[in-house]
């Protein structure tokens with residue numbers, strides 16, 4: 568005689584666990600996603616504004632172009648182009664001095 572074992576209780580409990588925990592995990596994942604999405608646009612917007620606006624303001628509100636003639640702090644070469652990257656050696660600039668008052672402007676896409 569064969570005694571068939573019921574696998575039903577195991578299936579039911581695992582199903583119950585899945586039902587109980589999946590919304591929690593889904594919610595947790597959603598919270599992480601939303602948190603990431605909330606923080607990201609602010610950073611992207613600041614960088615975009617600095618890039619597309621074409622100017623970056625110093626502490627005294629003097630607009631300075633983000634594209635133009637700059638001197639590289641690493642190779643000391645003078646390059647023409649985007650302020651954030653030397654066209655000669657490729658090193659990224661962390662700051663630029665204001666054309667008007669010579670105050671150092673921290674570039675917004677640099678994170679220290």
Ligand SMILES: [Zn+2]
Nearest residue numbers: 639642653656
């Ligand atoms: Zn350079």
Ligand SMILES: [Zn+2]
Nearest residue numbers: 625629665668
């Ligand atoms: Zn200035």
